[in-house]
Amino acid sequence: QKEVEQDPGPLSVPEGAIVSLNCTYSNSAFQYFMWYRQYSRKGPELLMYTYSSGNKEDGRFTAQVDKSSKYISLFIRDSQPSDSATYLCAMKTEGAQKLVFGQGTRLTINP
Amino acid sequence: KAGVTQTPRYLIKTRGQQVTLSCSPISGHRSVSWYQQTPGQGLQFLFEYFSETQRNKGNFPGRFSGRQFSNSRSEMNVSTLELGDSALYLCASSFRGLDSGNTIYFGEGSWLTVV
Numbered sequence: 469q470k471e472v473e474q475d476p477g478p479l480s481v482p483e484g485a486i487v488s489l490n491c492t493y494s495n496s497a498f499q500y501f502m503w504y505r506q507y508s509r510k511g512p513e514l515l516m517y518t519y520s521s522g523n524k525e526d527g528r529f530t531a532q533v534d535k536s537s538k539y540i541s542l543f544i545r546d547s548q549p550s551d552s553a554t555y556l557c558a559m560k561t562e563g564a565q566k567l568v569f570g571q572g573t574r575l576t577i578n579p
Numbered sequence: 580k581a582g583v584t585q586t587p588r589y590l591i592k593t594r595g596q597q598v599t600l601s602c603s604p605i606s607g608h609r610s611v612s613w614y615q616q617t618p619g620q621g622l623q624f625l626f627e628y629f630s631e632t633q634r635n636k637g638n639f640p641g642r643f644s645g646r647q648f649s650n651s652r653s654e655m656n657v658s659t660l661e662l663g664d665s666a667l668y669l670c671a672s673s674f675r676g677l678d679s680g681n682t683i684y685f686g687e688g689s690w691l692t693v694v
Contacts, residue, residue, distance in 0.1 A: 504685070511583075511669055511685040512622075556622065565610050565673060566635050567683060569622040 471495050474557055474570025483579050487544040491557035491570045494538065498559040498568075501533050503542045506554045506572070515555075516542060547577045581606065583672050583686035591692045597658040600689045604651050604672030610634075611653040612683070613645060616667040625668075628653050629675055660693045667691075 474491045481487055489503075500519055504512035516531040518524045518540075524531045530543040540559075544551055557570040584603040592598050604611050613625040624637040628647035645655040651672075657664055667688045 502683070509690075511585075511687040514682060514684060517682050558622075564635065565612055565627045565629075565675060565683065566624045566637070567612075567614075567622075567671070568624070571621045 471568050472570045475573055476571045478574040480576045483577055485547050487547050489542040489555050489573050491540050492538055497561045499562050500560045501540050502558045504556040512556055549577045549579050552576045583670055583684055585670050585686040585689050589690045592660050594660055594693055596660050599654055599656045600668055602653045602670030608672040608674050609651050610673045610675035611647055612671045613655045614669040662693050665693045
């Protein structure tokens with residue numbers, strides 16, 4: 469079993485829809501949770517960074533962490549065609565720089 | 580502020596050769612990590628360097644090695660290349676100060692094709 473599980477999709481939604489992306493994990497020592505966006509043939513771009521449980525909002529993006537369920541989510545409101553990319557969840561433990569990634573979800577927003 | 584810079588961006592090598600990839604972290608960042616990304620395995624951690632010392636290592640064979648210089652720039656080397664080493668190699672940098680949860684930024688990567 470992988471430490472971090474993420475549905476690879478692909479996920480296709482119409483422009484303006486609310487998108488929900490999710491990851492589950494098995495290592496209860498993970499304390500820091502991140503979402504990266506990766507466009508084709510580009511490096512991952514940090515979108516959201518959350519410590520421990522709770523919600524964090526940044527513009528159209530909201531990240532949620534539920535440590536009791538070992539479940540994290542990223543919500544995208546008013547989705548745009550420019551949001552079409554692969555979204556990767558990543559997490560790490562206290563004191564470490566090693567990120568453990570999910571497989572990534574390929575998202576397409578249709579105009 | 581310049582981001583993480585990786586060179587070269589694209590390269591093609593022959594089986595059995597070796598390759599060296601270079602990474603310049605964000606100014607002021609002292610930790611550099613390397614990752615391999617493939618369609619089948621996704622993003623996997625190779626190793627991390629901080630203050631010129633390897634701090635953590637992933638589950639890769641000894642053909643994969645790296646080093647860090649006093650200016651925090653880092654190189655990784657893959658010897659005796661195999662077809663399966665074809666991948667996007669990503670460098671990530673972070674400050675790694677007292678707050679160990681600090682954010683980690685990636686470069687654009689080096690695309691390696693082994694033929």
